[in-house]
Amino acid sequence: MIPVNEPLIGKQEEAYVRECLHTGWISSSGRFIEQFEEKWADYCGKKFGVAVSSGTAALQVALGCIGLEPGDRVVLPTFTIISCALAVIYNGGIPVLADCDPHTWCLSPEGVKDAIDREVQAGNAHRLKAIMPVHIYGHPVDVDPILELADTYSLTVLEDAAEAHGAEYLAGRTGGSAAWKRCGGLSDLAVFSFYANKAITTGEGGMVITDNAMFAEKARSLRNLCFRPEQRFLHTEAGHNFRMTNIQAAIGLGQLERIETILEKKKAIGKAYGERLSDLRDLMLPIEEPWAKSIYWMFGIVLEEETGINASQMAQRLRDKGIDTRPFFLGMHEQPVFHKMGLFKNEKYPVSERLARQGLYLPSGLTLTESQIDEVAEAVRNILT
Ligand SMILES: Cc1ncc(COP(=O)(O)O)c(C=O)c1O
Incomplete structure (x- = not known):
């Protein structure tokens, strides 16, 4: 895995x-x-x-x-x-x-x-x-x-x-x-x-x-x-x-003491995924605003609804191919523990709700190799095309 x-x-x-x-x-x-x-x-x-x-x-x-x-x-x-x-x-x-x-x-x-x-x-x-x-x-x-x-x-x-x-x-x-x-x-x-x-x-x-x-x-x-x-x-x-x-x-x-090397590797992983996946129209990738320098801590992807695949289905298909992922956050307003406290009932935050259902992140650790990035990107591509 x-x-x-x-x-x-x-x-x-x-x-x-x-x-x-x-x-x-x-x-x-x-x-x-x-x-x-x-x-x-x-x-x-x-x-x-x-x-x-x-x-x-x-x-x-x-x-x-x-x-x-x-x-x-x-x-x-x-x-x-x-x-x-x-x-x-x-x-x-x-x-x-x-x-x-x-x-x-x-x-x-x-x-x-x-x-x-x-x-x-x-x-x-x-x-x-x-x-x-x-x-x-x-x-x-x-x-x-x-x-x-x-x-x-x-x-x-x-x-x-x-x-x-x-x-x-x-x-x-x-x-x-x-x-x-x-x-x-x-x-x-x-x-x-x-x-x-x-x-x-x-x-x-x-x-x-x-x-x-x-x-x-x-x-x-x-x-x-x-x-x-x-x-x-x-x-x-x-x-x-x-x-x-x-x-x-x-x-x-x-x-x-070696933070620069660590962050370079993170950014290199982000760039490598970006190069391999940016042509997939059904996928939203992390962006970097002109006023930001991201470290690509984790490489998130968001699936368009038109794919008919949500994040948990994508996670399962990737797991079947030996690739682990994590789901995006589920918004605080959707947490039963807070509803029990009387908080956030009936509140709606559409962007977060969509990300929670369609978003997940791919392997992004410092030990990830170039060939593993190829394998992950290829697997995502095969599922979507
Ligand atoms: C944005 C954010 N804040 C706080 C925390 C909590 O940190 P910890 O797991 O060290 O308690 C995390 C999770 O790890 C996080 O992602």
């Missing part, structure tokens, strides 16, 4: 992990934690990094930094992982959904505008606290118009860059001072996942990055049970044990 992803662990990671084992620095203290935090934040153009145990934990901590009151609203895409909506709920807030852009599959600025208008009309303007753009499958969200909306309504912007390590966005392109910036470095606060299928991995892991010293301090406290330095076992706030270990950070640091 050609896997969707396989992590590629290098010699440097091995050497750093061995150092942890030999020196005994295996818990959440040690030199690799600090170095990984510093270097990752710096790579993304931010001052502070707070490493945690997963991307999901990072979202929870980041929303904890914003400090939601019960009933506060956070606008986020319906087309994302459940971690985003759950983090809002676990922090006492209410997720407000928005549809995504049909070409980039990322949170659309128009969708955000609609969501905000809906809340304003419902008399909830004062409860709006934040917007969470999620960069999908390696392509950046068009963040500038979202930052403008955030400015208008005094909202904090929290990027979820779990799937877009090193992806770039041309910020300020309408204002005359355009500059390429890395995802995660575009807003007040950002989170990453370093799960094993991410471009840079620590096995399990995540990070919150920010320029805001108060957010950083709060994030450090929240990840470590809100112990107080002056009186360790006296707690005035509720935190979590979301600490990352030195061993995980050692793997992350080793990976970060």
Whole structure:
């Protein structure tokens, strides 16, 4: 079976992990934690990094930094992982959904505008606290118009860059001072996942990055049970044990040292699939907007309805040929768990609904060979023609 992803662990990671084992620095203290935090934040153009145990934990901590009151609203895409909506709920807030852009599959600025208008009309303007753009499958969200909306309504912007390590966005392109910036470095606060299928991995892991010293301090406290330095076992706030270990950070640091090679390989896979599949009219492939440099974290395809084949049928046919795939996200508004909570009932987001039914992603891991790409592309072509 050609896997969707396989992590590629290098010699440097091995050497750093061995150092942890030999020196005994295996818990959440040690030199690799600090170095990984510093270097990752710096790579993304931010001052502070707070490493945690997963991307999901990072979202929870980041929303904890914003400090939601019960009933506060956070606008986020319906087309994302459940971690985003759950983090809002676990922090006492209410997720407000928005549809995504049909070409980039990322949170659309128009969708955000609609969501905000809906809340304003419902008399909830004062409860709006934040917007969470999620960069999908390696392509950046068009963040500038979202930052403008955030400015208008005094909202904090929290990027979820779990799937877009090193992806770039041309910020300020309408204002005359355009500059390429890395995802995660575009807003007040950002989170990453370093799960094993991410471009840079620590096995399990995540990070919150920010320029805001108060957010950083709060994030450090929240990840470590809100112990107080002056009186360790006296707690005035509720935190979590979301600490990352030195061993995980050692793997992350080793990976970060060769991030350029890793991202080149990702982009090469994206280009190779593009070359082999772009003539198939029944297939929508990932695009790269002129204001974006995608890392093609996962190579998604969306089948036109005219093919008579949906994503799960395509996945089954590819599996029969020894090729593994993953379905696209199912929107948050279609999740029974949220309907049970009384959320999102009867809400409709047509772009996300279509992507959920017609979209899937192909093997895109760092160990993928040229001949495997040929095999996958050929299999897709044979099914469609
Ligand atoms: C966009 C996005 N955000 C957050 C997460 C959650 O990260 P983790 O799996 O590390 O908890 C993921 C998934 O892996 C993701 O794809």
